[in-house]
Amino acid sequence: MEDFKFLFKVVLVGNAGVGKTCLVRRFTQGLFPPGQGATIGVDFMIKTVEVENEKVKLQIWDTAGQERFRSITQSYYRSAHALILVYDISCQPTFDCLPDWLREIEEYASSKVLRILVGNKIDREDREIPTVVGEDFAARHNMYFLETSAKEAENVEKLFMKIAEDLMQQARSKDLPRYDSITTNISGRTSSISDSNCCSKLT
């Protein structure tokens, strides 16, 4: 038996080149690999964190941003517990595509999925999207919002820890018995939250 109590799937999406892989690398390995090539298909990383003295295993799926990998990446939305939608604050087109991404999320992901909007690359001087614009977009679509820099390791840890905490809270609230169960035989399964009824309101 592995040494963790909760297992959550986190999927990163967003246009090519916004820094999804760098965010994941920064969080899982503490690295900022310069000259990162485009991700092919889907990459997979695992990091175990501790929340309220409980071991939480985060399974992070880093998807390719390029269009031609869309049919691979879409297949991962359904089972995701959290979806991180990333844009580049120094690149307007990556922000303009957000509604398309949201449509995709609506279509393929569970309606209960925890959704987070992330504006990456705040280390850059040539900002094109003011913070308030990102905040506004996130608020309108009921998403948690954070600006990060994978390069300077800013808010990266916070982003993933926040997700782990929120998902754990959801899982806990669902752990309560639903009915007088006579055949509770879902033995040995790690609690996960495929159909949690907890709303993902984050502040």
Place this chain on the structure above:
Amino acid sequence: MGNIKEMEIELEKLKLQEEMVFKEMKNFVTQKTYVDAKIKVLSKILPTLKTLKVETRGLVDTIHSIAESAESISNKVRTLDCARNRVEECQQRVGDLIDLGLCSEGVQTAILNEDYEKGAAHVHRFLSMDQSLLRKTATDVENISSVLKAVGTLQDAASQLRTIVQLKFDEAVRMEDLASVERFFKIFPLLDMHDEGIRKFCNYLSEKLKDTAEKNLHAALNTSASDKRHNVKFADTLTLLFEGLARIIDIHQPLVETYYGPGRLMSVVSYLQKECDTQVKLIMMEFNKHRQTNKKINQISEISKLSSTSSFSKIEKVDPKDLDILIQEITIMHVRMELYIKFIKRKVISDIEISVPAIDERNNSIKQLDQLINASDLSRSKHDLLSLYLKLEQYFMEESVSKAVGMDSTETSQQTSSMVDDTFFIIRKCIRRTITSGSLDGICAVINIACGVLENDFCGVLRGRLRQGYPSGYLDLTQAYNVLQTSIQHGRLQPSDTEQIRTAFIVALNNADSSTEYVETLCDSVLTDVQKAIPNLNTNEQGKLESCLSGLSAVTTNLKEVIEYGMQQLRVSVIKPRISPWVDSFLNMNHQFTEDELSEYEAGESFVQTLIMNLDSLLSSFKNSLTDSNYDGLIKILITEVTARLEKVVLKSTFNRLGGLVLDKEVRSLAGYLTSATTWSVRDKFTRLSQIATILNLERVTEINDYWGNHDGALTWRLTPTEVRTIMNLRIDFKLEDIQRLKL
């Protein structure tokens, strides 16, 4: 007096002193001879010491002089060494000069004789000489002009040869003279033209490749529809292209390695890759045109837009069966690309490993290779193909499963219906097909898609059928079922709507149960199949696969929820309404027997006998129609309901001693019957009821102490002390104050 005494003492002292002096003198006398002998020996040694001193001094001088001469010798040796090196250099220069002369003489004749190998060998010899040294040598030698002339000749000859060889090579290519092509290809490195040689040669090979590939494609396009390879003609064309490329690389690698040295394969591959890309693009273009892939994808997305609420819709424009053949071809094409890329990688990496010793540099080269491959049109085509494949496969899976569900039929002898076998056949087929594509990302995606189809669509259908409920009907259920069974057996089945819904309900419940087994088997077989098809998965890839598979096996959780939902339906509509009146009849009975009444009661049909008979007929109506594990589930519900209800009615009754005795007996026989009906122990479910019966069966109030407390005979009680007291109060013969006096 005093004086005399003192004088006597003094005298004594003196006497003692005298004695000691005598002794000492005697000693001296005896030692004298010894000392004399010593003195004699010493006086003899004295002259020897003097010569010793002189000789030592001589020795020191000798060592000094030896050291000096050694120093001078080593100096000489050093000079000699230096001299020898100079001689060697000189010899080399002389050799070079002689060779220079020979080469300059020979090179022209060789060129005139069209013996380019010899000419190039002369030039190669010349190029291997240290050019600056050669010039310096020239100034040292008397015959300056001749050396310079020779250098000049050779330099001219070199450039002349370079031009000639290039021309000859081009000519050989034009003439398609393979022998000459190879002949001049071998000359390039002699003239320090490695890159040029490889470029020209690869261009030549690319041309050859192009011709063959175009011929192959043309032939493929003209394949008649009746040809049995018609359905895979593009896969065949692609296969021929890659086989051709692989053959070229295999044949020419030794040639390149022998004449150009190791480490050149990367540039060979990168030149060939350009032609490969062009050809792949051509094939893909024709493929997309002839197989109408765009049209199909558009149709599919139209359909999914029209029925976005569910993938099970009535609109069917593309028959999944028609896609089957196309999907098959795509997987073949994909795996060919995958294999070719793997082949190139393996070849080039082993070439890099031979030629680049430094780890850093080696990793850099490997990175370069990855970039070369990832940036190629071949990779891009491969990714596009995978994307196309996944869209078609998803549609195929969803539509085929929806068809299987739509054509669902139940054989009367089967507990499950055809949709389970059919659905899992389709899903296994799709997953097996994706495994043959050779792409882990593709495999994972198809597993994910299968999860979606099973969890949403398949489970949804089962849940929908269970939502119809199990109508209990007006007839007694047992009777209804018997009617149904006999009419089925006699083959004159005209089941009423109610019966149909019942059958559908039971079948859906069984389907969910057997699907859990299917899912587990599927997961196991997929894991082994993938490991067989793609050996050497790294830990990350393994993790990826396992994670997707764990998603698939989690479908069993959904199925169990479906079963649970169905069981609750049965509980509410079948078990509860039946059981309540049966158990409630307990309330209408007398539980305060006299001896006579007791024997009368036992002679007749007792409460528990009637109950068991009723339960038995209820269960037997389900026993054959439910799968084993569903039947077990049903019994669990039944037991819970019966024990809970019975507990309730017992608490509403009052007992005397004999009434308690009868109850205890009846509870035992009920537990015995239900144990025999199942394969697992039901004792646990009966604990509370048995304990209640035990209390009601006590002789005296204080007898409870035999069972309560911390001693060996004590029971693990499921009842609280308050409950125990309440139950004791049901015995009309137990006194309230006795009960209250108990220490529990």
